[in-house]
Amino acid sequence: MFYSIVSQTKFWRSVLGLALGFAVIFIVIKGLLAQGSFLIFFNSWRNVLGLILGSLIYGFFAAYSRFYKHFKARKQ
Helix, strand or coil, rough: CCHHHHCHHHHHHHHHHHHHHHHHHHHHHHHHHCCCHHHHHHHHHHHHHHHHHHHHHHHHHHHHHHHHHHHHHHHC
């Protein structure tokens, strides 16, 4: 079941969409907590790399859970 979910292009589009949404929300909240300095987050490459990896991991697990529920419901 894992390979049938991961091999779909819809799944990867969903992963990227969720990752982008998470990253934007994270940057906005981080900027508001830093009192409006939205670009200060990008000063370190570690922050950017952590944001990219964290967003992709979040997007992968969130999309996989949605697709898994869909496949499970369709089999029953």
